Amino acid sequence: MNHRISFHTIGTPNVLRWEEAPLPEPRPGEAKVRHRAIGVNYIDAYQRSGAYPVPLPAYPGFEAVGRVEALGSDTAGLQVGQRVGYVDGGAGAYSEAKNHPASRLIPLPETISDDEAAGLLFKGLTAHMLVRRVWRPQPGAWALVHAAAGGVGLVLTRWLTSEGVRVIGLVSTDEKAALAKAEGAEATLVVHRGDSYSALPNQVRQLTGRAGAAVVFDSTGRDTFESSLDSLAPFGLLVSYGRSSGPLPTFDPAELAKRGSLALQRPSIFHHVADHAILQSAAKEMFAAHAEGKLKAHIHRRLPLQEAAEAHALFESRATTGALILLP
Structure with missing residues (x-):
């Protein structure tokens, strides 16, 4: 049965x-x-x-x-x-x-293995979408990764750093910061659960020589949206792909111009793999990256x-x- x-x-x-x-x-x-x-x-x-x-x-x-x-x-x-x-x-x-x-x-x-595949397929293909379709890794560029010790965060951090991106991992505990660093994050920022993210933009700018991040990968949603935008360099990209803290706030697109001609994208893995050929190709590249140690x-x-x-x-x-x- x-x-x-x-x-x-x-x-x-x-x-x-x-x-x-x-x-x-x-x-x-x-x-x-x-x-x-x-x-x-x-x-x-x-x-x-x-x-x-x-x-x-x-x-x-x-x-x-x-x-x-x-x-x-x-x-x-x-x-x-x-x-x-x-x-x-x-x-x-x-x-x-x-x-x-x-x-x-x-x-x-x-x-x-079966266990590894079940832990990697959805998260690895999400990371593939982020680094192959949404934002192409640029060696030397700064990327802020929210929830860097989470399921997607660890995979994404390792993949980005393997291609020369300088990752700032945002986490909620010192233990998670150690995990993000082990995957290649150049720097980590700890914001304990329930604390404000208001200091995040200044912290990011201090780490990036006042420039800001070229891209922010934000899986948190409501609580971090404003701080993510303010952490970006001019012409930077906010990739909002999750909402663990709740739905995004109401937002006037004109704010993107005011903050430095920014871009905002809300991608979905289901659109990324909707085509059969793209699904198979993305999975093949993801498994190859796993075999090469670019992600685990x-x-x-x-x-x-x-x-x-x-x-x-x-x-x-x-x-x-x-x-x-x-x-x-």
């Missing part, structure tokens, strides 16, 4: 349920994937809490890896027993097995799938570093 996690009402992590979920044979264009490891991401918590409304009942999870157990028709290129992963194609990854669109499956190389998977903790509520509580505490993995 297959099992999955669901929620029938929005709320705290306690609304997550463990339930039986009979799984039919895959339809044409689908592959049945028996999961080996499942990634936990902010979007899962946003949907469960109601920040991102979804029809109820809902079935969380967009990222998982496993082996192909059965194939429907029209699934050329896949084999039963093949190791695969995915980062989109419909929610429901918090399950023991799932029928998934075959065209959205990513073959996994032997250079990465950081796994904070592994929990049984049945303990998804605890995983969400840990995630929302913002005390984790790296990825949380659920094991069926």
Whole structure:
């Protein structure tokens, strides 16, 4: 019998349920994937809490890896027993097995384990989007990375520094600062949880010779938006790709001109990998970067799938570093 996690009402992590979920044979264009490891991401918590409304009942999870157990028709290129992963194609990854669109499956190389892949796919492809589509690394340029010891932050910091970017890692504890430095951050700034970010722009300018950062990667959202803008050099780019502290404030675009002809982008990984060819190409480059040591998977903790509520509580505490993995 297959099992999955669901929620029938929005709320705290306690609304997550463990339930039986009979799984039919895959339809044409689908592959049945028996999961080996499942990634936990902010979007899962946003949907469960109601920040991102979804029809109820809902079935969380967009990222998982496993082996192909059965194939429907029209699934050329896949084999039963093949190791695969995915980062989109419909929610429901918090399950023991799932029928998934075959065209959205990513073959996994032997250079990465199941756990590493589950901790890296969504976060690594997000980093790929940021350094290949949103802002091309410029050797010697300064980049401010928020939540630099988080799941995406650690991957992004290592990738940027491997290409010559001078990274300032923003973190909430001294322990997290040490992790960001270990991944190559040239400098770190600590703003403890609940404290103000008002001093951040001046701190960034002191580190950059008064110039400011060429780019700010901000996954925090509401609490850091203004300070991120004020940390940029003229013609700088604010990349707002998360909202862990809440939705962005109402903003007049004219402020971008007043602050130095700035640019603002709000990218989504789902747009980045929507095209099949780009998905496969991006994944291949990401795995190659992993094999070369340009990025690595950081796994904070592994929990049984049945303990998804605890995983969400840990995630929302913002005390984790790296990825949380659920094991069926």
